[in-house]
Amino acid sequence: MALDPPAGYESQHRMYEGKRGFLTFPPFHGAYLCCHLFNAVPFGTVIISPTSGAIPSAKGLVDGLKKTPADIAFIVPNCAFDRGDWKYVEFHPDTGAELRPVIDNTHELTMLSDPELSKQQPTFTMFPQATEYASRDLFTPHPIKPNLWKWLARADDVIVFLNGEKTNPISMEQHIVARNREVQAALVMGAQRFQASLLIDPINGDINTSTTERAALLEKIWPSVEEANQKCPAHAKVAKTHIFFTNPIKRILIAGKGTVQRAGTLQLYREELDALYADADSMTAEKDGEISSNIDIGDLSAVSEFMREAVVNITSWSNLDVNEDFFARGMDSLQALTVVRKLRHGLRITSIASSTLYTDPSITQLASAVVKFSKDEVSIHGQKTASQLRDSMLKEFRSRIDLLILSPPTSHRKVDTNHEIVVLTGSTGTLGSHILGSLLLNPRVAHIYCLNRSPSGKSLRESRSQFADTADTRVTFLTTDLSKPQLGLRSKNYSNLLRATRIIHNAWPVNFNLSLSSFRPSIEGLINLITLAVSSAGGRLFFVSSISSVMGYRSSSGTTPEDIIHPSTDIIESIVAPNGYAESKYISELLISYASEQLSSYGYEFSLARVDQIAGPVRAKGMWNKTEWFPSLILSSIHVGCIPSSLGSSLGGIEWVPVDLLADMIADLALADNVQNEGRPVQVFRPLNPNPKTWEDIREELVIDLSSISGKSIRIVPLDVWIAKVRHDVELKAGPGATLKEGELDEILENNSAVKLLEFYEDVLGYGRDQEGK
Incomplete structure (x- = not known):
């Protein structure tokens, strides 16, 4: 066919x-x-x-x-020239193929059922009830050319660690085998573990009988393992203590086509693998115990030094300042987890949790918090510190804005609104890519400068390919660091940005675990963009904020006004949602308000939109990101057989806006001129769904749909009961002492994905109770 x-x-x-x-x-x-x-x-x-x-x-x-x-x-050529892209294929659009992101730059081929394409989709002839078919085949995109894909591996090869991080070990295994003639095969393991391990199958199988020869081979292959570690994610690196060799009578299982049988080999070496991890954990605990034996928990200096040694040992960072933010420096989730385990062992304080690290993300803050732990002064200290941090950040960044008006600027000139030059940050994210698409469809927009961080997850290339017809001529992509002077750009590129008539600031890290201090680089970036706006041709800045920044505030009418909420009569804790992300957005709104008060008389315009929950697109095929809170809730509700009766005041209002419609609204608002209002120098918008519902309105329909889909009865239970069931299910199947086969943890997390967001749901539960008590 x-x-x-x-x-x-x-x-x-x-x-x-x-x-x-x-x-x-x-x-x-x-x-x-x-x-x-x-x-x-x-x-x-x-x-x-x-x-x-x-x-x-x-x-x-x-x-x-x-x-x-x-x-x-x-014709046979007289010279053979290998085309660099001969390994790549392009899928015909009429096959219903979709490449879905899995990890890093890896995508899984999924076929979507479409009645209009039934003749080209024999898969759904075999499975007529299926709406999609996951092939389990993984592909990587071409580095330059859009829509070209190269087969990489099977999804069965993907390793899911105990913290939910994933990695595809094929390239590491191939690199080690290629660099060492003595190695016949290499197999990376680590499913349901905290870190990866490596099984080596020597060509000379008898080497395992000699400890000396085994140690010599380990030293010989270690440089190639280090090389492979440099190219893989931090959570997938292999430590020297986690390398072991095959037994001569139990060689790695090889399939007829020459590939390693991963699942079978893992089962074959399960006992050796358990022993390896047990020995490694024991050595870590003993080492930590030896280090900490003489540490006085009340001695802040000694605790700080131990923490600095632990963090440097785990991250291999050099020149770590005691006030430097771990997560701004680049600490990942596995390193954070390892630091917490090391501190628990070394300081013998079991109450240290991962959230402690996120709340106090520097040596100085963490050491102070741990000393307070020993004195049971955490809650008061934490509240005081948070308040002091907010006040100091506001004071510091307001003084930065004051520098812009030491020499009063002249009134800003009018610009040609039919020839807009737009600076857009965060164009590679879900919302950002749709904003880019909306801007490209607007004939008034002459050029767009897209400012993005160094690619991770979605790449700049993917943004280019999504709008390939126009992006080559009307879009310039620049890799920047917004927190640096001149946005981390060369003078020539920064000078080009001064032509901008509009700036749309959409980039912001979405991580509800991080504390306010970890968002300092983002707030630095906002100040630098305000500086750019003041110096640019247009002098207009539009900020994409979040409704979480004022989630707790209600006026006498019970609504949230479209205005800047100043903490003059209310403490900030009663206004902002209880996380660092919301606090950072709220402080940003206050800074934008301050800049507008100082500069609006000169013709500069500042505006913002408070965005609520974003849903999937409606004008094109697409789906809600499965990792977000609502899809995770639905998947877990099917799995545990019940759904929450309420989502509290914070999530109970269903005012979700499809991402493509929201992007159109933001693009239109950002390109509009501000309506002058002396009482409100900043225009505040709240994009809303014109047909709002409540959780109670849709809950019954969800129960009917989920019962029909799953074939089992779905009950309605209180939120705290639902949370307990989600947690209990995972603890029962993957808790301490549980034995899982390769791939089973991945399946558990796929079916019960809400377990990754339990802290978020617990915050919703606690926040709802706090609001009810007021």
């Missing part, structure tokens, strides 16, 4: 379909066999071969064509 090529494409098979072809390939060549054995019937070709034994030449070709007419000729 051959499909017509999409518009603008040529199909290679059409070039020789129903024609006579003269073949110059030698009979032993695969192309010769393919043309003779496979092409004739489906393409209706007639293959003509040269005289047997003749060496292909130009003269032979001419003589042959004189005797036997042909429409086309397959």
Whole structure:
């Protein structure tokens, strides 16, 4: 079955379909066999071969064509030039193929059922009730050309660690085998563990009988392991203590096609693997105990030094300042977890949790918090510190804004609104990419500068390919660090940004675990963009804020006004949602208000939109990100057989806005001129769904739909009961002492994905109770 090529494409098979072809390939060549054995019937070709034994030449070709007419000729080149993209394929749009992100730059091929494409989708003939089919095949995109994909591995090869992080170990395994002639095979393991391990199968299998030879081989291969570690995510690195060798009587299982049988080998070496991790944990605990034996928990200096040693040992950072934010420096979740385990062992304080690290993300803060732990002064100290931090940050950044008006600027000139030059931050995210698309559809927009961080997850290339028809001429992508002077750009690139008539600031890290101090680089970036706005041609800044910044505030009418909420009569804790993300957005709103008060009289315009929950698109095929709170809640509700009766005041109002419609609203608001209002120098917008509902309104319909989909009865239970059931399910199946096969933890987290967000749901529960008590 051959499909017509999409518009603008040529199909290679059409070039020789129903024609006579003269073949110059030698009979032993695969192309010769393919043309003779496979092409004739489906393409209706007639293959003509040269005289047997003749060496292909130009003269032979001419003589042959004189005797036997042909429409086309397959010519053997005199030089072989390998095309760099020969391994890549492009999927026909009429097959219903979708490449879904899995980890890093890896995507899984998924076929979506479409009645209009039924003739091209035999999979759904076999499974008519299925709406999609996950192939389990993983692909990576071409580094430059859009829509080209290279097969990488099977999804079965992906390792899911105990903290939910994932990695594909194939490239590491191949690198180690390729660099070491003594190694026959290498297998990375680590499912349901905190970190990865490596099983080595030497070509000389008897090496395992000699401890000396095994140690010598370990030292020999270790440089290649270090090289592989540098190219893989931090949570997937292999430590030297976690490398072991095969037993001569239990070799790695190899399939007939030469690939390693991962699941079978893992089961074969399960006992050795358990022993390896147990020994490694024991050594870590003993080492930590030895280090901490003489530490006085009340001695702040001693505790700080121990913590600094622990953090440096785990992260390999150099020149770590005691006031430096761990997460701004680049600490990942595995490193954070390892630091917490090390502190628990070394300081013998079991109450230290991961949240402690996020709340106090520097040596100075963490050491002070731990000393307070020992004196039971945490809550008071934490509240006081948080309040002091907010006040000091506001004072510091307001003084930065004051510097902009030491020399009063002249009134800002009018710009051509039919020739807008827009600076957009965060164009690679879900909302940002749709804002970019909306701007490109606006004829008033002449050029867009997209400022993004160094690519991780979605890449700049993906943003380019989504709007490839226009992005080449109207969009410039720049990699920046917004927290640095001139946004981390060269002077020439920064000078180009001064032509901007509008700035849309959409980039902001969404992590509800981080404390306010970890968002300092983001607030630095906002100040730098205000500086750019004051110096630019247009002098207009539009900030994408969050409704969480004022979630706790209600006016006498019971609504949240579209205005800046100043903490003059209310303490900040009663206004802002209880997390560092919301606090950072609220402080940003106050800073924008301060800048507007100082600069609006000179013609500068500042505005913002408080965005609520974003849903999937409605104008195109798409789906809600499964990792977000609502899809996770739905999946876990199906799994545990119940759904929450209430989502509290913070999530109970259903005013979700589809991402494509929200992007249109933000683009329109950002390109509009502010309405002058002396009482409100900042225009505040709240994009809303015109048909709001409540959780109680949709709950019954959800129960009916989920019961129909799952085939089992879905009960309605209180939120705290639902949280307990979600937690109990995972603890029962994957708790301490549980034995899981390779891939089972991945399946558990896939079916009960809300377990990754339990702290978030617990905050919703606690926040709702706090609001009810007021």
